[in-house]
Amino acid sequence: MGALGLYVVGHEGIVFDLQGIGDMESRGYLPKDYVEILPCMAAFAVVVETGSFIEASVKIGVTASAVSKQVSKLESALSLRLIERTTRSLKVNAEGQQIYKHCKSVLESSANVFRLKDRLADGPQxxxxxxxxxxxxxxxxxxxxxxxxxxxxxxxxxxxxxxxxxxxxxxxxxxxxxxxxxxxxxxxxxxxxDFVLCAAESYLNKSGLISHPAELPVHSCITFIGDLDKQYWKFRSLDEFCEVSIPGRYLSDCPEAALTATISGIGVSCLPLCLAHEALKSNQLTNVLPEWNYKGALQxxxxxxxxxxxxxxxxxxxxxxxxxxxxxxxxxxxxxxx
Structure with a gap:
């Protein structure tokens, strides 16, 4: 195939090598200018299968003259004669037989689209x-x-x-x-x-209770890698706002890892409530500073x-x-x- 070939890919590989734009070749697309040839391919396939322009016209629902024009248009686009015509009969030549195989695959693929539509309509898949x-x-x-x-x-x-x-x-x-x-x-x-500041009782018993966010920098804190607020935790109560720098003894980009470390008594962490609620409910974790609300980028x-x-x-x-x-x-x- 030439470097500037244009073609359609069917079941068996390259269907048509047409003149056109080189970059289309690597993607296997029919260029826009040739899209109108697709009905001609279908018409040609039906003509070959029926052996008659008249019978093909009945199947397609157009006149025999229209079918003949479509086949001629395909021949012109390909610069190939596909059918030898006489007033009484037609014969598909050797080139036409090869082209027919691929035109038939185009026709079958089109039918499969609608078969697939019916199957997809049956249920989600x-x-x-x-x-x-x-x-x-x-x-x-x-x-x-x-x-x-x-x-x-x-x-x-x-x-x-x-x-x-x-x-x-x-x-x-x-x-x-x-x-x-x-x-x-x-x-x-x-x-x-929502996020909740929490810790295990074992950690609090060892390190002491926390009464204000300003005390957090001296505690072992668990933070998220990639969290925009990993350097600072921000809290708001009814009448006060507090922003504290958190050194972070244990950093992870996985909330589940932070939860496991917190339950293990490693330190204090700010966890998504949806992740921590079971541990809070079962008293594996304690809500630290319940009167303060954490304010962060991930909530x-x-x-x-x-x-x-x-x-x-x-x-x-x-x-x-x-x-x-x-x-x-x-x-x-x-x-x-x-």
Whole structure:
């Protein structure tokens, strides 16, 4: 094939080597100027299968003259004669036989699109990529197994991160913590993500009780790598604001690791309430400074966001509804034991 060839790829490889733009060759796309040739390919395939322009016209639903013009247009585009015509008969030549195989694959692929449409309409199926922030990753990950059991034709990829580009990252459903949901997306409010300052009784018995945030710099503190507020923790009470520098004895970018270290008595940490509530409820952890509220970059209102439009796939719809139902129900219990 020439360096400037243009072609369509079918089941068996390269279909047509046409004149055109070189960079299209590596991607296997038919250029825009040749898109109108696709109906001609389909018409040619039907003509070969029926052996008649008239019978082909009946199947396609146009006149025999229109079918003949489409075949001629394909021959012109390819600079090849495909059919030897007489007034009474037609014969597909050797070149036409080779081209027919690939035109038939184009026709079959088109039919498969609609067969797939019918199958997809039966129920949710396919892959759903979900973007989840670190503070909610553990909570969401616990919900996915039940979803997979309920929807056996849906696959899930759970991606952890604080910021996503829904297009370049191929995210179908995202959970974001923000005061302003991203524009151009459907956003449904979930709950407020709170953080809680906590420690194990074993640590407090050893290091002493904490009565004010200003005392934290002398304590063993557990902070998050990558947290914008890792150098400082900010707190607000009813009548006071306090910002303290935190040295951080143990740093991790994993909230679950910080939870484990805190339960082990390593020190004091600010944890997402959704992650710490069970340990607080079971008295594995104690809420330190309950009259103070932590204010940080990783807290705020959680939203579930997904692309707009009436044609949102069923797999995305069921995932959104499932996460909405489960997360909102869970959030009602997170304040217990705080």
């Amino acid at each position: 396919g892959l759903v990529r979900i973007g989840v922030p670190k503070s909610l990753y553990a909570t969401c990950s616990k919900l996915i197994p039940d979803f997979l059991s309920a929807y056996r034709d849906v696959n899930v990829q759970l991606v952890c991160g604080e910021k996503f580009d829904f297009i370049s990252d191929s995210i179908d459903v995202g959970i974001v913590i923000t005061d302003k949901p991203p524009e151009g997306m459907v956003a449904r409010q979930l709950f407020v993500v 705020g209102t959680a939203w579930i966001v997904y692309p707009p439009g009436q044609l949102v796939s069923k797999r995305i719809k069921v995932m959104v509804e499932y996460l909405m139902s489960e997360l909102v129900a869970l959030s009602g219990a997170w304040s217990v034991g705080r």
